Amino acid sequence: MTHSSHKVVGLPSEVEEVFREYRTCEMSTFARDGTPITWPTLPFWRPDEGRFMITTSISLAQKAFNIRRNPRVSLLFSNPTASGLHDPLAVLVQADAEAPDEIVTSVEGFEDEMRRVYQRQPASRAYGSNPLTRYFMDWYYMRLVIHVTPRRILWWPGGDFSQAPFELEADHVE
Amino acid sequence: MWNDIKKHLSNFESAVLTGVDAEGYPFSVRCRPDADDAAEVLRVQLPAGMPLQAGPASLLCHKHDENLWKLRSFLVRGALSRDEKGWKFEPLRFIPGAGIGGLPATVRFFTGSRRNAARYLKKRGLARPRIPWDEINAVKSMPLHLPKGAGELLPVERTASWLASRRKYLRSAKDEDSSSGGISGVEPRPHAAYG
Numbered sequence: 001m002t003h004s005s006h007k008v009v010g011l012p013s014e015v016e017e018v019f020r021e022y023r024t025c026e027m028s029t030f031a032r033d034g035t036p037i038t039w040p041t042l043p044f045w046r047p048d049e050g051r052f053m054i055t056t057s058i059s060l061a062q063k064a065f066n067i068r069r070n071p072r073v074s075l076l077f078s079n080p081t082a083s084g085l086h087d088p089l090a091v092l093v094q095a096d097a098e099a100p101d102e103i104v105t106s107v108e109g110f111e112d113e114m115r116r117v118y119q120r121q122p123a124s125r126a127y128g129s130n131p132l133t134r135y136f137m138d139w140y141y142m143r144l145v146i147h148v149t150p151r152r153i154l155w156w157p158g159g160d161f162s163q164a165p166f167e168l169e170a171d172h173v174e
Numbered sequence: 175m176w177n178d179i180k181k182h183l184s185n186f187e188s189a190v191l192t193g194v195d196a197e198g199y200p201f202s203v204r205c206r207p208d209a210d211d212a213a214e215v216l217r218v219q220l221p222a223g224m225p226l227q228a229g230p231a232s233l234l235c236h237k238h239d240e241n242l243w244k245l246r247s248f249l250v251r252g253a254l255s256r257d258e259k260g261w262k263f264e265p266l267r268f269i270p271g272a273g274i275g276g277l278p279a280t281v282r283f284f285t286g287s288r289r290n291a292a293r294y295l296k297k298r299g300l301a302r303p304r305i306p307w308d309e310i311n312a313v314k315s316m317p318l319h320l321p322k323g324a325g326e327l328l329p330v331e332r333t334a335s336w337l338a339s340r341r342k343y344l345r346s347a348k349d350e351d352s353s354s355g356g357i358s359g360v361e362p363r364p365h366a367a368y369g
Contacts, residue, residue: 023242026190026234028200035230035251036192036200039271040238058294059287076190076202082240094199103300107309114313121242125314128307136284139291141305151199161203162221 008050008150008170015155015168018091019045019052021083023120026076027054029066029097036074037066043075043148044113050170052095052148053113055104059139064099064146073097073148078159082120090159094152104143175268176214182248182274183207183216186235191218191263193226193254201226207233207263216263228255233263236271247271 027041041063044053052075056063067073077091107114118125128134128141154165183189192202203224207216216233220226231254236247251267270279295302 023238024236026192026202026236028192028202028232030200031251033230034194036194036202036232037251038190038192038200038202038232038234038249040234040236040245040247057287057291059290061290061294072199074192074200074202076192076204078190078202078204079236079238081238082242090204092202094195094201101298103303105303105305107306107313111313114310118314123241123243128305128310129314134305134307136288138302138305139287141310142291142294142303159204161205164221164223 008153008168010168011153012155012166012168014089015091015153016045016047017085018077018080018083018089018155019043021085021088022077022080023082024079026078027063028074028076029063030070030072031066032069037062038076039063040079041075042117043077044116049147051150052093053110054146054148055110055113055143056146057140058103058142058144061144064101064144067097067099067146068101071096071098075148080159087158089155089157090161091153091155092165093148093150094154095148095150097146097148099144099146102144104145105141175265178268179216179250179265180209182270183209183235185246186237188235190234190236191220191226191231191254192234193231194229195225196227210262213262214265216265217259218261218263220261226254226261229253231263233265245272246274248274 023042024040025043026038027043028036028038031037041054041056046053073095075093075095077089077093080088104110126133127137150170153168153170156163156165188204188206190202191205191207192200195201201224203220203226205218205220207218210217231252233250233252234247236245238245248271249269250263250265251269252263252265254261254263256262275282292302
């Protein structure tokens with residue numbers, strides 16, 4: 001899929017640092033009945049595209065189904081475990097997402113993200129490392145790609161939700 | 175369900191509450207819910223100005239270690255509303271996530287995931303795609319320092335190892351007409367499938 005250059009203007013470096021260093025975010029999509037469903041997710045911020053890339057297995061495709069029905073999503077970065085950041089922000093990204101029904105198995109174009117996963121989650125290197133796990137886990141490598149384009153970004157210094165957040169509308173792009 | 179929620183909630187310092195804002199987007203905040211046993215609801219303190227609206231909501235608890243492992247998570251679907259005591263979250267459904275339910279849940283996860291993939295492909299008339307293991311292993315082969323314990327076996331590998339041991343033991347018992355010895359149990363391990 002092609003994507004025109006789309007940079008979020010005025011994004012503070014400390015917010016972008018959270019995007020880069022947090023291991024997980026809490027991603028919310030809408031179930032059919034309108035309930036926001038939230039699960040931890042591995043987010044990959046692509047600053048040159050001004051959007052996040054997230055993938056999910058076709059076996060765990062509910063969030064993709066939800067996005068195809070309602071593209072409004074959010075990503076909350078509120079768990080700094082393993083990020084190495086001291087007193088980091090909590091960041092909420094409200095966004096529009098797209099989840100094409102296209103199964104990706106090649107690593108081409110995702111090498112950096114895969115390498116980062118193996119670095120950050122060394123035990124996952126065992127997936128597919130022998131015939132048994134290849135049989136039981138081939139589904140894990142049948143991926144759907146989800147693109148998440150921020151519309152509004154809010155952040156709370158020190159992760160203190162009792163304070164009013166800072167806010168950036170992400171409609172201004174270049 | 176209430177007992178499940180209380181039992182597992184006690185293992186987490188905080189939770190992520192997600193509702194809907196006035197523009198129809200999900201809005202999440204981290205909070206510390208308090209159990210109200212009498213009403214079987216969770217009370218949450220939200221600062222003034224928080225744009226959450228009464229209505230459908232969910233509560234997520236999750237954690238991982240420094241190696242993005244030992245994953246634990248669960249989700250509660252419910253409804254958010256206000257009463258004279260403030261905001262309350264009424265649980266409607268408990269959904270266990272990673273690391274909850276032990277070995278049976280892990281086995282169900284793997285077998286269910288294979289079935290889900292087959293169903294996804296069948297619905298679209300697609301053959302099961304070939305996974306380019308060489309490409310994947312090329313990415314993996316980049317030098318990494320494996321932290322202690324990170325290379326432990328996955329549940330399926332442990333299960334295979336256990337089955338192999340069991341077969342070996344049964345053969346040995348049959349050959350030697352011996353009933354001594356035992357097989358140590360297989361400890362479940364959390365899977366690491368975020369997405």
